[in-house]
Amino acid sequence: MNLQQHKNTIADKGFSVISNVFSTEEIERISAVIQNIDTSKETFRKSEDLFAIRQFLKEIPEVKDLIFNExxxxxxxxxxxxxxxxxxxxxxxxPEKSNWYVAYHQDLTISVDKKVVLQNFGPWTTKQNQFAVQPPLDILENVFTxxxxxxxxxxxNGALKVVPKSHSKGIYRPETINWNVEAENICxxxxxxxxxxxxxxxxxxxxxTNGKKRRVIHIEFSDRELPEELNWSERMH
Structure with missing residues (x-):
């Protein structure tokens, strides 16, 4: 794994793919933990097209050691x-028969513990007692997923499609994408x-379209402290 090369690619293009971070056995172990959970909690969302668990590491702490391998x-x-x-x-x-698709977008919000009036923080949304807010750009620019x-x-089966280098253009409305200059990349x-x-x-x-399921664990990281009245809702070291 040439991590310096990946670091440069992420800085330049906004993304990079690294293979074989987990062995087949490690993936099976993680899958087994997820299969044995109580799915009735309100942080779980279940439909024919999508099953999602918010606050995943908080809800299923036993996966944490499996995920954070060396x-x-x-x-x-x-x-x-x-x-x-x-x-x-x-x-x-x-799931295999999912019609779920996601239109082009940027991830512009962070999850926080409460709603407070702060300069340059907003708009706000609330889902299932989860507060999300669009923070100042420098906080977003510092997050890695x-x-x-x-x-x-x-x-x-729903691999992400991305617009390389679009991360370096600030807030970029998808409807304004100029496809004469931008490219689409399937990851x-x-x-x-x-x-x-x-x-x-x-x-x-x-x-x-191929009847194969796609399961993904999405984890966001930051090294920024928020203004003192506000906390990251899922902060974990």
Whole structure:
């Protein structure tokens, strides 16, 4: 793993894919823990097209040691830096027959513990007692997202499609994309691999067409402290 090369690619293009971060056995162990959980809690969202667990690492603490193996810890330290901590985690399961797709967008909000009036923080949204807010740009620019793939993912089962370098253009409305100058890149990731991306990277995904499921663990990291009245809702070291 040439981590310096991945670090440069993320800075330049906004994303990079690293294979074989988890062994098949490690993925099976993580899957087994997820399969044995009580899915009736309100942080779980279940429909025919999507099963999602918000606050994943808080809800299922027993997966934490399995996820943060030596490979992942090294990647976080070498690519992000020493002071990064978890600020958000979600588990997504797109079932085999899912029609779920996601239009192009940037991830513009962070999860926080309460709603307070602060300069340059807003707009606010609330989902299932979860407060989310759009913070100042410098906070967003500093976040890294790791997507851990529990299944092989390609363009036929909802692999992310991204617009390379779009993370460096600030707030970029998807409807203003100029396809004469921008390119679309499909990010295939093998089971046990990860995709690292910057949240300002414009990304989306298509419907599943090959009858294969796609399960992803999405974890966001920051090294920034918020204004003292506000806390990251899922902060974890």
């Amino acid at each position: 490979n992942l810890k090294t990647i976080i330290r070498e690519i992000f830096g020493e002071n990064y901590f978890v600020v958000k985690s979600i588990y997504f399961d797109k 790791i997507r851990i793939h529990l299944d092989d993912t390609d363009e036929n 295939n990731v093998e089971k046990g691999g990860i995709m690292i991306m910057k949240p300002l990277l414009i990304h989306g995904s298509n419907r599943t």
